[in-house]
Amino acid sequence: MSAKTQEAVADASHSSQSQALEDVVVRFAGDSGDGMQLTGSNFTEVTALFGNDLATFPDFPAEIRAPAGSTFGVSAFQIYFGSEDITTSGDAVDVLVAMNPAALTTNLETVVPGGLVIADAGAFNEKNLKKANYDSNPLEDGSLDAYRLLTIDIHSQVLAAVEEFELGHKAALRCKNMWTLGLVLWLFDREKDTTIENLQKKFAGKPEIANANIAALNAGHAYGETAELPTGVNVYKVPKAKVAPGTYRNVNGTQALAWGLIAGGQLADINLLFASYPITPASGLLHALAARKEFDVTTFQAEDEIAAVCAAIGASFAGSLGITSSAGPGIALKTEAISLAVSAELPLVVVNTQRGGPSTGLPTKTEQSDLLQAFYGRHGDTPLPVIASSSPSDCFEVAIEAVRLATKYMTPVMLLSDGYISNASEPWLIPDIKDFAAFPVEFHRDPEGFNPSLRDPDSLARVWAKPGTPGLEHRIGGIEKSYETGNISYDPDNHQLMTDTRQAKVAGISADIPQQEVALGENKGKLAVVGWGSTFGPIHQAVKRCRLEGLDVSHVHVRYLCPFPANLKALLSGFDKVLVPEMNTGQLVKILRSEFLIDAKGLNKVSGQPFKIREISNAIKAELA
Amino acid sequence: MNQAVDKLTVADYSSDQEVRWCPGCGDYAILKTIQKLMPELNKPRENHVFISGIGCSSRFPYYMNTYGFHTIHGRAPSVATGVKLANPALDVWVITGDGDALSIGGNHTMHALRRNVDLNILLFNNEIYGLTKGQYSPTSKVGTRSPSTPEGSIDRPLSPCAIALGAGAPFVARSIDTEMKHLSAVIKEGYLHKGASFVEILQNCPIYNDGIFEQVKDKKIAADFRIEVEHGQPLLFGKDSNKGLRLNRASLKLEVVTLGDDAILEEILVHDKTNITQANLLAAMQGPHFPIAVGILYHNPVSAYVTDLEQQRLTLRETRGMGKLDKLLHSGHIWEIK
Numbered sequence: 033m034s035a036k037t038q039e040a041v042a043d044a045s046h047s048s049q050s051q052a053l054e055d056v057v058v059r060f061a062g063d064s065g066d067g068m069q070l071t072g073s074n075f076t077e078v079t080a081l082f083g084n085d086l087a088t089f090p091d092f093p094a095e096i097r098a099p100a101g102s103t104f105g106v107s108a109f110q111i112y113f114g115s116e117d118i119t120t121s122g123d124a125v126d127v128l129v130a131m132n133p134a135a136l137t138t139n140l141e142t143v144v145p146g147g148l149v150i151a152d153a154g155a156f157n158e159k160n161l162k163k164a165n166y167d168s169n170p171l172e173d174g175s176l177d178a179y180r181l182l183t184i185d186i187h188s189q190v191l192a193a194v195e196e197f198e199l200g201h202k203a204a205l206r207c208k209n210m211w212t213l214g215l216v217l218w219l220f221d222r223e224k225d226t227t228i229e230n231l232q233k234k235f236a237g238k239p240e241i242a243n244a245n246i247a248a249l250n251a252g253h254a255y256g257e258t259a260e261l262p263t264g265v266n267v268y269k270v271p272k273a274k275v276a277p278g279t280y281r282n283v284n285g286t287q288a289l290a291w292g293l294i295a296g297g298q299l300a301d302i303n304l305l306f307a308s309y310p311i312t313p314a315s316g317l318l319h320a321l322a323a324r325k326e327f328d329v330t331t332f333q334a335e336d337e338i339a340a341v342c343a344a345i346g347a348s349f350a351g352s353l354g355i356t357s358s359a360g361p362g363i364a365l366k367t368e369a370i371s372l373a374v375s376a377e378l379p380l381v382v383v384n385t386q387r388g389g390p391s392t393g394l395p396t397k398t399e400q401s402d403l404l405q406a407f408y409g410r411h412g413d414t415p416l417p418v419i420a421s422s423s424p425s426d427c428f429e430v431a432i433e434a435v436r437l438a439t440k441y442m443t444p445v446m447l448l449s450d451g452y453i454s455n456a457s458e459p460w461l462i463p464d465i466k467d468f469a470a471f472p473v474e475f476h477r478d479p480e481g482f483n484p485s486l487r488d489p490d491s492l493a494r495v496w497a498k499p500g501t502p503g504l505e506h507r508i509g510g511i512e513k514s515y516e517t518g519n520i521s522y523d524p525d526n527h528q529l530m531t532d533t534r535q536a537k538v539a540g541i542s543a544d545i546p547q548q549e550v551a552l553g554e555n556k557g558k559l560a561v562v563g564w565g566s567t568f569g570p571i572h573q574a575v576k577r578c579r580l581e582g583l584d585v586s587h588v589h590v591r592y593l594c595p596f597p598a599n600l601k602a603l604l605s606g607f608d609k610v611l612v613p614e615m616n617t618g619q620l621v622k623i624l625r626s627e628f629l630i631d632a633k634g635l636n637k638v639s640g641q642p643f644k645i646r647e648i649s650n651a652i653k654a655e656l657a
Numbered sequence: 658m659n660q661a662v663d664k665l666t667v668a669d670y671s672s673d674q675e676v677r678w679c680p681g682c683g684d685y686a687i688l689k690t691i692q693k694l695m696p697e698l699n700k701p702r703e704n705h706v707f708i709s710g711i712g713c714s715s716r717f718p719y720y721m722n723t724y725g726f727h728t729i730h731g732r733a734p735s736v737a738t739g740v741k742l743a744n745p746a747l748d749v750w751v752i753t754g755d756g757d758a759l760s761i762g763g764n765h766t767m768h769a770l771r772r773n774v775d776l777n778i779l780l781f782n783n784e785i786y787g788l789t790k791g792q793y794s795p796t797s798k799v800g801t802r803s804p805s806t807p808e809g810s811i812d813r814p815l816s817p818c819a820i821a822l823g824a825g826a827p828f829v830a831r832s833i834d835t836e837m838k839h840l841s842a843v844i845k846e847g848y849l850h851k852g853a854s855f856v857e858i859l860q861n862c863p864i865y866n867d868g869i870f871e872q873v874k875d876k877k878i879a880a881d882f883r884i885e886v887e888h889g890q891p892l893l894f895g896k897d898s899n900k901g902l903r904l905n906r907a908s909l910k911l912e913v914v915t916l917g918d919d920a921i922l923e924e925i926l927v928h929d930k931t932n933i934t935q936a937n938l939l940a941a942m943q944g945p946h947f948p949i950a951v952g953i954l955y956h957n958p959v960s961a962y963v964t965d966l967e968q969q970r971l972t973l974r975e976t977r978g979m980g981k982l983d984k985l986l987h988s989g990h991i992w993e994i995k
Contacts, residue, residue, distance in 0.1 A: 077990055080990075081990065081992050083992075083994065226990070275994055276994070277993075277994050277995050278993075278994060279987065279991050279992070279993055279994075280991060280992050280993075280994060281986070281987070281989060281990065281991045281992075282990070291982070291985060291986060294980070294985070295982055298982060303743065305739060305742055305743055307739065324980060324985070325970045325973045325974070326973060326974050326977045326978065326979055326980035327979075327980035327982075327985075328980075330742055330743075330966065330970075332738070332742060334738075334768075335764055335768035336764060338732060338735065338765075339732070339735035339738075339764070339768065340735075342728065342729075342732040342738075342739065342765075343735050343738045343739035343742065344739060345728075345736055345739060346708070346726070346735065346736035346738060346739025346740040346741075346742075346743070347739040347740065347742055347743035348739075348743075349726050349736070349739070349740060349743075350706070350739070350740040350743035350744045350747065351743060351744060352742075352743035352744075354739060354743075369729060369732065372729050376726070462986050462991065463986070465982050465983060465986075498744075499703065499704075499706045499724035499740070499744065499747055500703055500704060500724075500744060500746065500747060501703055502701065502702075502703045503703070505702055505703055505722055505723050505724055506724065506725075507672065507674075507718050507719050507721075507724075507725035507726070507727065508725075508726055508727070509718075509719075509725075509726060509727025509728065510727060510728065510729055511727065519674060520674070520719065
C-alpha cells in the first residue's frame with residue numbers, strides 16, 4: 033500500500049466524483065465455501081486485461097472444508113494492482129470484502145485506516161458473530177469507525193437477483209461471490225464481459241447455474257451504479273501501467289514451472305519423466321504436467337516420496353530426464369536417493385516448493401527455510417547445483433536452467449520455489465521459445481574405448497550411455513567407482529579423487545552461469561539488500577522507495593545459489609553493508625558469511641506470510657541511519 | 658540390435674568382474690542359471706537391464722554383461738519402474754532379497770506388483786540378512802537366533818508369495834536356487850508374461866542360515882517336503898507320488914492325504930494357475946505338516962501399467978494432436994500491449 037493510495041482514498045470523502053489512484057490493494061475474504069478464490073481470479077483476469085500491472089496472493093486454510101463461519105476456515109485472495117510496476121501482493125489492504133464476521137475479524141488488521149470495508153450484513157447474524165468471538169455486531173457498534181464501511185445485505189440481494197432461476201435457497205446463496213464481484217468491478221470501473229464468458233464456460237453443462245451467477249454479477253454491478261452509497265464510496269480509476277509491448281497472459285508459479293520444464297525438455301531434445309507424490313503446496317505441479325500428455329512428458333504418481341525420486345532416477349538412467357517434486361518433508365525423504373544420483377552421476381531435477389516447517393509445519397503457508405537442506409541436507413559429500421525462482425513468471429526460465437544444468441553436468445539440480453510463488457500470479461510477457469538457445473543432449477553411442485567413467489574434459493560430466501545401445505552394456509551404482517574404469521573401487525586415493533571430481537564438477541558450473549547483476553541501484557555503495565527466491569517483490573519495492581527518498585541502497589537477487597556466480601563476492605565487497613532478508617531464521621546469510629567472510633546481516637521473518645514492503649524499507653533505513 | 662542373438666552363450670552374459678559371494682552361496686547357482694537362460698530369450702544383450710537394491714543378492718547386476726544399476730536399499734522396484742516408463746522396449750529385471758524387498762522396500766514391492774509394471778522380479782529368499790552379518794529377516798522362522806535376536810526371533814515371518822498375491826501380482830512363482838532346470842523354466846515363464854512377474858527363489862546362505870531349505874533341496878527327502886505344481890495336473894507329491902492335497906470343503910482348508918489310504922485320485926485338487934484362491938492356499942503352505950509348493954502358483958494376465966499408459970497417451974494425442982509449446986503458452990486469456 034503506497035502512501036499515495038492512502039491519501040487518495042482519504043481524499044475520496046471530499047468528493048463524489050471518481051478518484052484516480054496509482055495503485056490499490058483489494059482483499060476478498062470469506063468462508064472456504066464462499067468462492068473467494070474464484071472471485072479473486074476473475075477479478076485478476078479483468079484487471080490484467082484492463083492493462084494494470086498486478087500481483088496476487090491466494091491465502092487459504094489447510095482444512096479442505098472447515099466448519100462454516102469459523103475463523104480458521106477463512107479463505108482470502110489478495111490482489112495488488114496499479115499503474116506502476118507491481119512486484120508484491122501489497123502490504124496493507126485498501127479494500128476488504130468480508131463475507132462474514134470471521135473474515136472480518138481475521139483480516140481487519142491488514143486494512144489501512146480509512147480503507148474501505150465491504151461487509152455482507154446478511155452473514156452477520158448471532159451464530160456467525162459468536163463463532164468469530166464478537167460480543168456485539170461490529171457493523172453496528174461503531175468499532176469500524178476508523179474505516180469507510182459499506183454494509184449491504186448481500187444475502188437478500190442475491191436471493192432476489194436469482195429468484196427466477198428457482199435454484200433453492202442454498203444454491204442461490206452460492207451466487208453471493210459473483211454479486212460481490214459485480215460490485216467490486218463497478219467500484220474499479222471494470223467491464224463484466226470476461227467474467228460472464230468465464231461463467232458460461234465454467235458452467236457450460238449447467239446453463240441455469242451460469243445464468244444465475246451472471247444475474248448475480250449484473251445485480252451487484254447495478255447495485256453500485258444505482259444504490260445510494262455512503263459518502264466517499266465511489267468509482268476508483270486505476271490507470272493502465274506502462275509495460276513493454278507484446279502479448280501477455282497471467283501465470284502462476286506452478287504453471288510457469290510446468291511449462292518451463294516442458295520447454296527445457298524440448299531444448300534438451302529429451303523426454304521427461306515427472307514422478308511425484310502428492311504434498312501441499314507442490315501437488316499443483318504434478319497436476320499441471322499430468323494434463324499435458326500431448327507433450328513428451330510422462331507423469332507418475334508414485335506410492336511415496338522415495339519411490340518418486342527413484343523412478344525419476346531410473347528414467348534418467350534409461351535416457352529420459354527424471355524430475356521429482358515435493359515440499360520440505362518430502363525432500364527429506366528423497367535425500368538418500370538424491371545422493372545416489374550424485375554418486376551415479378545421473379541427471380535429475382528436484383523441485384522443492386517450500387512451505388512453513390518444521391515437520392508438517394504450515395503446509396499452506398510460505399517460507400524459505402529449506403535452503404540449508406538444499407545445500408547440505410544429504411549424507412556424504414554430495415555437492416549439487418541449487419537455483420531458485422524469484423517470482424511466478426521467473427519459474428519458466430529457472431526450470432529451463434535446471435534442465436540445462438542437470439543434463440549438461442549429469443547431476444541432480446535442486447530447484448527452489450515456495451508456496452507463495454506457486455500460487456501467486458502475475459502478468460507475463462509470453463516468451464518466444466526460439467529466443468532460447470537449445471542444448472540438445474548427446475548420448476554416447478561409440479563402443480570403441482567405452483567405459484561408464486568417461487568424462488567430458490571441460491564440464492567434467494560423466495558420459496550418458498543409455499540402455500538399449502549396443503556395445504555399451506555397463507553397470508553403475510552407489511558404491512564408489514574407479515575414476516578410470518567405472519568399476520567398484522575401494523581404493524583410498526580413488527575415493528579422494530572421485531570426491532574432488534564431483535566437487536570440481538559442480539564448482540565449475542559458476543563459469544557457465546550469468547554473472548550476478550544488480551537488480552536495482554548501483555554496483556557499489558552503502559548498502560546491498562541481497563535476496564533469493566520470492567522475497568524479490570517486497571525487496572524490490574522497498575529498495576525502489578528508499579532510493580526515491582535518496583538512500584544509497586541496491587537490490588541484488590541471487591538465482592544461482594550453488595555455485596554462486598563467479599563475481600558475487602567481488603560485487604558484495606563493493607558495499608559497506610549487506611542486508612539479507614529471508615523468510616527463515618537466516619540461511620543465505622549464514623552461507624554468504626561463511627563463503628565470503630563478509631559481515632552480512634539478516635532480516636528474518638517466519639510468520640508464514642511474505643515480507644511487507646515497509647518491513648524491509650524500515651530495515652534499510654535502520655541500516656543507513 | 659544387429660547382433661546375432663542366437664550365437665550368444667553364457668560367456669557373453671558374464672561380465673569381467675570377479676564374483677564375490679561367499680563360497681557355496683546359492684547366488685552362484687542362480688547367476689549361472691540366468692546367464693544360461695539369457696541366450697534362450699532371443700533378445701539382444703543391450704535390451705536387458707538388471708536393477709538391484711542392497712544386499713548380497715543385489716550385487717548380481719555387476720556380474721551380468723548387460724545394462725545394470727545397483728541402487729539403494731529397497732528401492733529397486735521404483736528405479737526399475739522409472740526405467741520401464743522411460744523405455745518400455747527394455748526388458749527390466751529386479752534382483753532383490755527378503756530384507757530388501759519385504760522389509761525396507763516392502764512398499765515398493767507391493768506397489769510395483771499392484772500397478773502391474775512389466776518387471777521380472779526375482780526375490781532371493783535366504784531368510785536372513787547376509788551382507789550386514791546375519792541379523793534375522795522378515796522371512797526368518799520364529800526362533801531364529803541371530804546377533805540381533807540372541808534369544809531367538811519372536812516376530813512371525815511373512816510369506817513372499819502370499820504378499821505378492823495379496824498385492825495383486827498377476828504372476829507368482831517359487832523355485833529353488835540349485836534346481837537349475839526348474840528355476841530356469843519358471844523364470845522364463847515369468848519373463849514371457851507381459852506384466853509384473855514375481856519369482857521367489859529359495860536360496861541357501863551357507864554362512865548365516867545354512868541348510869534352512871535342506872528338506873526341500875535334499876534329493877533323498879525333498880519329494881516328501883515339496884510339491885511341484887503344474888497347471889492342469891493333480892497336486893500330488895511324495896517319493897511314490899502317492900500323497901496329495903485335498904480341499905476340505907467344510908473348513909476351506911487344504912489337507913494332506915494319501916492315495917489308497919484315505920483318498921482317491923478324483924478327490925485330489927487339480928492345479929489351476931488362474932485360480933487366486935487356490936494360489937493363496939498353496940502359497941501359505943508351510944512345513945512340516947505341508948509340503949512347500951514350487952512352480953507357477955498363479956498366472957492370470959491383466960493389462961500392464963506401461964501399456965495402458967501409452968494407450969492413454971496415444972488416445973489423447975489423437976484428439977489433441979501433438980503438443981505445441983507456443984500454443985500452450987498462448988492458451989487461455991491473453992492480451993496485447995502495443
